[in-house]
Amino acid sequence: MSWRRILLVAFALAVINLPWATHEVRMHQVTTSGIQVSAQVLTVARAGGDTSLVTFRLPSSVDPAQKSRTAVVDRATADAAAAGQTIGVRVMKGNPDVFHVDGQVKSWSSTVLVVVADLVVVLLVLLSWRLGGRLRRPTLVAVALADVESGTEGSLLDKQLDGTYVINGAVRELLDAETLVLTLRDRDVELHLRGHANPVPVGEQAQVLAHLVG
DSSP: OOHHHHHHHHHHHHHHHHHHHHHHHHHHHHHHHOEEEEEEEEEEEEEETTEEEEEEEOOTTTOTTOOEEEEEEEHHHHHHHHHHSEEEEEEETTEEEEEEETTBOOOOHHHHHHHHHHHHHHHHHHHHHHHGGGOOOOOEEEEESSOOEEOOSSOEEEEOTTSOEEEEEEEEEEEETTEEEEEOSSOEEEEEOTTOOOOOOTTSEEEEEEEEOO
16 A cells, blocks of 8 residues: 555544544543533423433533533433523533533444444455455557657656647556557556657656557
8 A cells, every 4th residue: 555545544534533532532521620510401301212401501600601502411310400400510611612411421423423434444445455456447548659758656647738648657568569558556558659669668667648549
């Protein structure tokens, strides 16, 4: 696997996992070192099963904006909150958006989504690794319009304004004195020299101006 592909996979995994990991770290911090306050309960509604949805407002001392917030809690905590119109909440000092309500029921949906996304990325990497060489597009046929020259690293199939192509790739094999095969990232190009020279040996990078005929 190339370094570029490794970096792409690492970036994809970071995008998937970092937000989830940051949230989990914050929730651990607030449950272990958050400020314990008594929040005003606004509404209590059934949320299905043995859970209820509690809407509450934190004290102005920790939440000057006095936003309404919600949390899913177990039935016993919800009943107590409905009766007393208050509920205990741990809140991050200076960041009221990070909180944990007493009796809060943890949702595993985000964790499941992250795990599924990670498995998909890993599966794609394994498929690419195992099938990489076989997942190639059909071979192109080209006719050289100039002598073949030493090329650069990588592959290139660049269409010019006049309809010709600059082709850059490794010389995979010489079929005969007038024909060679250039291998690009996802396909091969069978190049017919038609009298033009090819000083580039097999295995080296080559570049040529050509016309595609098939």
